[in-house]
Amino acid sequence: MRDATPDFAEFVAACGPKLLRVAWLLTGDPHQAEDLLQTALAKVWPRWDRIAPDRPEAYLRKVLVNCHISWWRRRWTGELPHSDLPEPPSAQADPFEGVVLGQVVAEAVRALPPRQRAVVVLRFFEDLSVEETAEVLRCTTGTVKSQTHRALAALRGKLPARELLSDGGHRERG
Amino acid sequence: MNGAEPADGTEEIEEELRVLLHRAVPVLAEPEDRMERVLERADRARRRRRATALGLGLTGGLVAAALAAAPALAPAPDHGAVGPAAPGPARTSPSPGAVTPRPSTATPSVPPSVSPAVSPPATGEFVRFLQIGGLAVTVPPGWYSDVAAFRDGNRLLGYLANQPFDVTAPCTQVMGVCTPIGPLAPDRAYLILRLVDVPDQAKAAAGGTTGPVDVALDKECFGHGGNRETVSSRNVDGPQVTVRIELTACAREPSEATLRQVRQVLDSLRFAG
Numbered sequence: 001m002r003d004a005t006p007d008f009a010e011f012v013a014a015c016g017p018k019l020l021r022v023a024w025l026l027t028g029d030p031h032q033a034e035d036l037l038q039t040a041l042a043k044v045w046p047r048w049d050r051i052a053p054d055r056p057e058a059y060l061r062k063v064l065v066n067c068h069i070s071w072w073r074r075r076w077t078g079e080l081p082h083s084d085l086p087e088p089p090s091a092q093a094d095p096f097e098g099v100v101l102g103q104v105v106a107e108a109v110r111a112l113p114p115r116q117r118a119v120v121v122l123r124f125f126e127d128l129s130v131e132e133t134a135e136v137l138r139c140t141t142g143t144v145k146s147q148t149h150r151a152l153a154a155l156r157g158k159l160p161a162r163e164l165l166s167d168g169g170h171r172e173r174g
Numbered sequence: 175m176n177g178a179e180p181a182d183g184t185e186e187i188e189e190e191l192r193v194l195l196h197r198a199v200p201v202l203a204e205p206e207d208r209m210e211r212v213l214e215r216a217d218r219a220r221r222r223r224r225a226t227a228l229g230l231g232l233t234g235g236l237v238a239a240a241l242a243a244a245p246a247l248a249p250a251p252d253h254g255a256v257g258p259a260a261p262g263p264a265r266t267s268p269s270p271g272a273v274t275p276r277p278s279t280a281t282p283s284v285p286p287s288v289s290p291a292v293s294p295p296a297t298g299e300f301v302r303f304l305q306i307g308g309l310a311v312t313v314p315p316g317w318y319s320d321v322a323a324f325r326d327g328n329r330l331l332g333y334l335a336n337q338p339f340d341v342t343a344p345c346t347q348v349m350g351v352c353t354p355i356g357p358l359a360p361d362r363a364y365l366i367l368r369l370v371d372v373p374d375q376a377k378a379a380a381g382g383t384t385g386p387v388d389v390a391l392d393k394e395c396f397g398h399g400g401n402r403e404t405v406s407s408r409n410v411d412g413p414q415v416t417v418r419i420e421l422t423a424c425a426r427e428p429s430e431a432t433l434r435q436v437r438q439v440l441d442s443l444r445f446a447g
Binding site: 016030109125 | 184187188190191192194195196197198199200202203204205208209211212213215216219220392393396397
């Protein structure tokens with residue numbers, strides 16, 4: 001038994017919230033996000049002792065993302081991305097701006113194919129490098145770059161205007 | 175993105191996307207029982223894998239029925255050749271001090287229900303697990319048995335091993351159950367007996383023994399140094415009902431002789447009257 005490995009329950013308590021946010025970005029739904037996270041944790045738990053002690057979060061992230069991709073493959077015929085996105089928020093002050101913003105971003109990201117969605121979440125929410133993203137998705141760095149390029153092209157025009165970010169343009173690394 | 179970026183505003187878009195993603199994620203509720211749910215899922219997956227390996231159709235209802243039937247199957251404490259009346263730790267042992275009666279503090283989260291008898295290394299005699307309906311097992315020569323069952327929710331477990339039990343060993347607490355044994359030495363194994371099912375009586379009459387089949391090493395076995403795990407099951411006739419007993423064997427570099435003994439244990443399962 002490895003003493004250096006953080007206890008699984010402690011790990012879940014510490015990393016659960018962050019990974020739940022990743023799961024939400026992948027699924028766009030809080031219930032599915034929790035389901036996805038628990039599925040990934042249940043897969044990781046039996047192998048906990050064999051996971052590199054310094055990288056449990058990276059391992060779980062990999063399981064989480066690949067779980068989601070396999071879910072998506074199974075549910076392919078049942079999942080239809082919304083064709084009509086909610087109107088982007090206006091520049092006027094809106095008490096529900098955060099909610100609408102979240103909805104707009106979630107819908108835009110959800111409309112992406114699963115691997116592009118995963119690339120966007122890993123690179124721009126988790127701040128992984130191209131190489132790290134390729135490792136998680138078990139693909140080449142070239143694939144990550146091309147998927148990133150396509151995802152950004154697809155998102156262009158679907159996300160709120162740049163000036164909306166001016167008042168809160170600080171980066172909240174999660 | 176790599177090397178010289180094209181001057182098409184990609185960096186700006188990437189930066190905007192970062193900000194948007196971080197601002198977009200709502201406050202998400204964190205269920206307090208997440209860990210419990212995760213363990214339940216892992217437990218279900220584990221049982222599914224085993225059921226697949228064994229061709230068993232385990233259902234919670236049947237297990238519950240089996241558990242309800244178990245007390246009725248248990249013989250009186252003073253009935254039978256071996257059991258509470260049998261000498262316990264004072265009996266001779268090929269390895270002095272090898273058998274340790276488990277104190278009640280052995281598994282804090284899973285209070286053990288210990289029968290009065292803890293068998294020493296055996297010479298082919300049988301012992302009974304009173305909490306598993308009085309299930310009798312012939313213990314191979316040189317093996318140890320802990321005539322105890324751990325009641326953990328729906329689980330009733332009995333243990334046999336060909337190395338001494340060790341209540342001070344680190345507890346992996348897999349699925350809330352702590353196997354009271356230390357690291358396995360080469361050619362050592364421990365066996366877990368559980369009542370898993372009350373099969374359809376017609377099928378039970380026709381059904382016999384399944385396995386042993388090799389299964390993927392689980393965390394508990396791995397944690398004890400095991401490198402081979404098998405699961406087998408057998409329908410055992412009780413006075414009123416036939417029950418299915420599952421035997422999980424975790425071994426480290428088992429010899430053919432040890433594997434034969436595991437099979438002998440499985441074949442010896444019975445309800446002694």
